[in-house]
Amino acid sequence: MENEKYSKELNVAVRVVHMACSLCQKVQNQFLSTNSDQVKSKDDDSLVTVADWSVQAIVSWMLSEVFGGQNISIVAEEDIQTLTKSESSSLLGMVVNAVNECLAEASRFGLQAPGKALSASQILDAISRCNSHGGPSGRHWVLDPVDGTLGFVRGDQYAVALAMIDDGEVIIGVLGCPNYPLKDDGLNKYSQQNLVMLKIPSGEVGCVMYTMKGTGKVWMQPLLPCDKRLEWPNSAVRIRVSSVDDPALATFCEPVERTNSNHSFAAGVANTVGLRKKPLRVYSMVKYAAIARGEAEIYMRFARSGYKEKIWDHAAGVLLVQEAGGVVTDAGGRPLDFSKGIYLEGLDRGIIACCGIKLHEKIIGAVYASWESSNL
Ligand SMILES: [Mg+2]
The missing domain is CATH 3.30.540.10 (Fructose-1,6-Bisphosphatase, subunit A, domain 1)
Structure with a gap:
């Protein structure tokens, strides 16, 4: 290095x-x-x-x-x-x-x-x-x-x-x-x-x-x-993110447990964007690893309201995805802030990691459009 x-x-x-x-x-x-x-x-x-x-x-x-x-x-x-x-x-x-x-x-x-x-x-x-x-x-x-x-x-x-x-x-x-x-x-x-x-x-x-x-x-x-x-x-x-940018071909990951993410909201976003495959539900930060290695294109995570994400659950995985060529932000499109102590303070609704900016923009847009009609 x-x-x-x-x-x-x-x-x-x-x-x-x-x-x-x-x-x-x-x-x-x-x-x-x-x-x-x-x-x-x-x-x-x-x-x-x-x-x-x-x-x-x-x-x-x-x-x-x-x-x-x-x-x-x-x-x-x-x-x-x-x-x-x-x-x-x-x-x-x-x-x-x-x-x-x-x-x-x-x-x-x-x-x-x-x-x-x-x-x-x-x-x-x-x-x-x-x-x-x-x-x-x-x-x-x-x-x-x-x-x-x-x-x-x-x-x-x-x-x-x-x-x-x-x-x-x-x-x-x-x-x-x-x-x-x-x-x-x-x-x-x-x-x-x-x-x-x-x-x-x-x-x-x-x-x-x-x-x-x-x-x-x-x-x-x-x-x-x-x-x-x-x-x-x-x-x-050396590993790199996937070059897929067509939603129809993209694989998306999400947490296994419903307490860690709202599966039905993610399914709505997936549908709006045109993702066709079933979600790949994986325990742990292996989801970030899968994006960094190019085996999946999207990771969506929408925690229940009031849940605060901790830095140790994301820091290593986020850097791997970014350095492998991907994009990670909160669901409002802003970078995650690791400088505020043990929590990711100010996180907007959830976390979106993608292999590239095109898919990322589509997901953020779909979150924005779907949010009003949901009660996360
Ligand atoms: Mg632990």
Whole structure:
């Protein structure tokens, strides 16, 4: 990547995400095979698992080791409230094991392992250190340790999302997608039978995508098999958005869950614009990955009124789409603002990501026309 100023940050971020994906795969496999008690509900009824806390711990620990100890600013999804309750002691034990097993393999990813295993309190410190609120100035790392936790517990799509914001602008975006096959047509091929994406077929590997603002280049690497060392950037291939601009040929993605997006409003917009295909419903930021890779052309998301979008659910994915040649704005056509703290403040109705400006303009126009008659 050309921009020397951030090359070390990008390099470390990519390695850390690879490592986090390997942790997630292990936890997901254990989880699906044993059905153990690794999932908890948070106060807002969303789910959190051993993987969410463990990934947050290793990313926080690694970034702090490499970039400046306690002063580093990390904005991330999880806190330690549930994990420190007295009934959670076995859960905390699982997190401690998962974190130390993963960190012990750090050299495989070109990172330095700790001298000895981390204690539970060091791990809790690492998780709770990620309590920054971001903001308009300085550098902030932004992490969603497991984006799409429901997809994760169902053995379906999820992502590890890491971004870095500098003075309010997203500069680095890295997205690990362990169940998104590296091969061409990784999503579309499987979605023909089912609206919801299926888990990765056996024999295929997931991917990590990364980019830096202003380079116009997005790269994709295969996830590492567990007996290999990360060769970087040797195995990376460049990806780009689709060149389709005819709505009749375009594929559009949307969230699986109705609570995250109004499907019927999106269907109305799709109809107005002339989209013919059924929506591809995918968990997590893999939707942005699909646009960046050129496997889908449009991503529409209309959250229920009152819901505030958080920066960690979008920062990495938005930069990937933009640098791969696409366009992302709110539903009013304005750029997303990552400088206002943990929420995308001032977001107009929803988020529209497209492979190009022509489709984007059509969608924005259709939203505008359909809005009056809907009661979102
Ligand atoms: Mg999450």
